[in-house]
Amino acid sequence: MSISLHPDTPQGRSLPGSAAAGDAASGEGPRPGIRSRLFTKYVGLFVAVVGVALLANGLFEVFFYYREHKTALIRVQREQAEAAAAKIGQFVKEIESQLGWTTQLPWSAGSIEQRRFDALRLLRQVPAITELAQVDSTGKERLRVSRLAMDVVDSGIDVSTDAKFTEAVAHKVYYGPVYFRRESEPYMTLALAGTRKDAGVSIAEVNLKLIWDVVSQIKVGEHGHAYVVGSQGRLIAHPDISLVLRNTDMSRLEQVRAAQAGGGTMPDSLQEATNIQGQKVLTASAPIAPLGWTMFVELPVEEAYASLYASLQRLAIVLLAASIFAVLAGIFLARRMVGPIQALRTGAERIGGGDFSQRISIKTGDELEGLANQFNDMGARLQESYADLEKKVEQRTAELSESLQQQTATSEVLETISSSAGELQPVFNKMLENATRVCGASFGVMDLWDGERYNLVSDYNLPPEFAARRQPTIAPHPESGLAEVARTHQVAQVLDVREGAAYRAGSEMAVLLADVGGARTTLMVPLLRENDLVGVITIFRREVRAFTDKQIALVENFANQAVIAIENARLLKQLRERTKELSQSLDELRTAQDRLIQTEKLASLGQLTAGIAHEIKNPLNFVNNFSSVSTELIDELNEVLQGAGLDDKTKEEVAELTHMLKGNLEKVVQHGKRADSIVKNMLLHSREGSGERRPADINALVEESLNLAYHGARAEKPGFNITLKRDLDPAAGMLDIYPQEITRVFLNLISNGFYAATKRKESEGGAFEPTLSASTRNLGDNVEIRIRDNGTGIPPEVKEKMFNPFFTTKPAGEGTGLGLSMSHDIVVKQHGGTVDVNTEPGAFTEFIITLPRMLAAQGNTGGRT
Known part of the structure; x- marks a missing residue:
């Protein structure tokens, strides 16, 4: 691996306007220093990669092991709960079977002793039954045998309306709700109807403490247990019999509420809960049909997850060893990567400081060498682009200056529209002046079409001889730009008047423009109102030079503003005329009202006639109709003016004027209603x-x-x-x-x-x-x-x-x-x-x-x- 830094020239050079010079000129302070070393980061990265991989693998294994282990535990608990529920159901079914043979005999005068003998035998054979009552088919109690009280024969107690009788007769068997005697021992009522209609019903009170034998035999791990909860949330059976004898309410436990809401089966989302002792447990449930009870099986979480905790310890040991290995490998690899990167950093700092001749040489044969070559190419391109930078800045400055002039001209036009108070001439003059000046034209004119001819309404810097000889245009030459605008309603530009068809055909206006006015290039922009031509703005240059798209757009904007100003002036004129008419109508109404009041004061109540109403009817109807029409006109006018693109000041003036007019109309309506009410009441008063x-x-x-x-x-x-x-x-x-x-x-x-x-x-x-x-x-x-x-x-x-x-x-x-x-x-x-x-x-x-x-x-x- 070879690394070197060298400039293109022996001394190198720093170009003016570079980043370093710019920072110094702008007063910026030194850049913040390096907060951490690359070597440290690479070592940390290798350690993190290895650690994360091992940690992710271990966590995935632990996670899936946890889910599988938990699922297996819950499945075993649910099977245990279902088996226990089946045992308890079988326990109740056996009691029901033993009770069944007491309902075989029909009632007769001599059957009491036989039934009493059968009942005593049942109490000996079934210890869970504490009391047995036998009721005939009419619902009268004929016999009651109890372990806790004296036997009763033919008590005649009527139970025909009790649920234990009616439900047993209707469904052959009745399972009553769990109740507690002496607020401690759980009991339930079991009623069974005979197969014959005259056999009556046997009603047994069953002590549920014996279910404890079934529950206590269920083993769940080392410290888990099972318990039974009734439909009302009371504890029926529990390995700790004292909880049952205390009539413990289990409905406050979340798993009990969820299981009862789900018909005895808990949702999968509630497999971990808190038991009655406040201990975290894994729990499962099963319904005990058909009693409406629920069997719960729970196992402490610590015992359930003991093997998972051991797996986590093993994972921690593996992670520690892998981290030590990652640190050693990271140190070795980071040393081979940091050198080229530091060379890239030094070269980048020199290029950033303005030394575009700086070149970086890295011979590693990998991406770092390619990155160094890209830095070198960037420095060469920066050297080339710097030469064009000043030229582009000057060009952009000129464009911004032109845009600023156009915005200033538009602002002046809008200000003139706002302050003209409906006068069009100042608006036309300012608009034409700015259009001509900003677009670099020599002179300009604005003509309005009255249906027969184009009339000059404003001009700017016209040559005197041309102005003296120019006449209103009635029928422009068919080949002229004005005729094209009238025909297409689009912008027309003639690059050279002397080369145009109208000039070559000898058009008087074209010849006058070119030979007297000196015009060479013309731009004509139409004034359109709802696609109807109302006028044309024309600007002229004395040299052959086309108008740019921005200049054409500026003149089009002025044309649109001119159309809005014309429309606003028309609407304001109508508004003033309506206001004058409204004021006159209000005076007429007040006069009519004064006449009516005088008539009321002078006339006798019994002599009022329809003539008074007829005298007031015409002006009153006129005022009411005029008020309705004027209100609609004002609303329509306000909508048009608000959407006409006016500035905020003009909008406020329009809103204030329409508000004043509406106030006057409200007064008109008020006086009209009062006059109508007076006439109506006077006519009613005259009807004695x-x-x-x-x-x-x-x-x-x-x-x-x-x-x-x-x-x-x-x-x-x-x-x-x-x-x-x-x-x-x-x-x-x-x-x-x-x-x-x-x-x-x-x-x-x-x-x-x-x-x-x-x-x-x-x-x-x-x-x-x-x-x-x-x-x-x-x-x-x-x-x-x-x-x-x-x-x-x-x-x-x-x-x-x-x-x-x-x-x-x-x-x-x-x-x-x-x-x-x-x-x-x-x-x-x-x-x-x-x-x-x-x-x-x-x-x-x-x-x-x-x-x-x-x-x-x-x-x-x-x-x-």
Whole structure:
């Protein structure tokens, strides 16, 4: 292996502008030093590779051994649990078999002694049965024999509805739930029905302590054991009999809950758990059919994994020996690799410092030698590319300068659009000036098409003689650039006017441009609105030089801005015209409203006619229709202007103007609604005696009015809520009245109550509950109706005027002041009744109406009370 460093020249050289010089000029500090040696890293790498390989192999072996060992243990435990469950099931089946022959005989008068003898023999043969009861087919207990109590014959106890009787009759056998006598000994009920219908049912109480013999014989390793849990989670059998006698609840163990949820079988994910002593164990379970019990077998984890721990110790010893070997091998190999890499590092530092003539010589015949050759090639290429760097920097600087000019020109145009307030001439002038100047043109013009001709709207730096002789273009020459723009709606560029078809054909405009204006290269960009040509921007150069794509894109951008400015000016003009019309309509509406108010003040309530409504109808309909159309126009205009590409300042001005117009429209709508409400109420007020006179149930009218007013308020205001109370006297009965008019009175008073209670709720909030109550009372020849709310109440000065026409305390647009006046006239004048008010400001208001049962033949003219 051969390693050397040498420059191309005897002294080498350092180029200006190199990395080292750049670092010094920029003030950067020295680079951070090497934090760790390559030799140490390689040694650590070899050690890590060997260690990881051995560790991975050992861990894989341990992992698979652990899984296989655990699976085998669980399989053995599950087999043990299933075998034990089968034994316990067989134990119960044997008891059931022994109990079966007690149900063979039918019941008769002389069979009691024989059955008692059989029962005693059963208790001797089956020690697990503590008590036996025999029940006839009707469910009456005929015999009970017990180890713990006196025998009972013909007790007559009815068990026909107990589950142990009904289930045994239905299914021939019944296994009862486990229960504990004296809260210690586990028992269960086993009932068996005879094959004959008249054989009855034998019911045995079985002591489950004897299952302990089965459980205690199950051996699981050295320290493992088995136990049985009932369907309710209580311990039935356990090698430690004291746990059973203490009635231990096992349902708090996770494995017990999981097994009961899975029908007696635990999921595979729960093979390790904690037992009742708090010890980690491997556990398995099996259901004991058909009792609903579960057999559990568990083995301590320490005992189960003892062989695994021994395997881990052996693995640790192997890893230690392999690590020592890896360190020695790493030292040997790292020494042969670090030398060439250090040479590469030194050469790279010199090239990075600007010495592009540096060459690295490594003769190892491997990838390191190839890397050294690549460093050498890179140094040669850097020497070549440095010469072109300054030229590229100058070229890029020129491009950035041109881009900055274009951005500045665009910004100036947008600023002019923002400050022009709808005036187009300043926008056109600034746009044409910037397009001509930034694109390096000599002069330019902007023409707009009015449908017949192209009219000059702006020019920049036109030669005086050309400007004096230029005329509006009506029909451009078919071969000219303007005709091409009109035909294709695309940008047209004429590289040399003198070589163009229009000039050679003698077109007056082409000759004027070339010979008088001195134009050689022209660029024409169309102004398009929805693909309709509205104008053309044309810029001219006095030398033959094509416009670049960036310059064409800049002029196209200016053309788009010009179209937007034209459209904005048109829309603003329409907006001002609409605003003027709206202002005039508002003045007309106010005049009509003043006339209406004067008419209301001067006219008598009984002499109002449809002529008043006709007088107001035309201006009112016009205002309503105009308001609707204007609202739509303003919304449409706002959408167009917001999407027209305006700057933020112009958008704010447009938004402020549309907001002001909408405010005026809202006032128009408010005055229109008030005028419509006034006319409607005045016409209703003039209808004295309208509707049909007939007997009506006053309680039904009150109930109907409450429902109508409540649901109407809910529909108008979804959040409306109030408590309604009713106290309707059944003796109030039928009255001779105008039901339609009285209903109108009730609706008016109830609505006022809703309004007052809601206002108080809005002011107080909290736990205040708006309430309105209605009551009726029989007074003999009269009927009294009371409508009470817990609202804001009525001040004394308002109470004196509340029945006067056109008097209202509601905000403008919410009331006309005719409701209470009409209600008073209907009750007093039309029906000969009375209206009274009982109120307390800030607490309640109660209207008291008295109506006669029989209405006078000629009506009444009673006064107010």
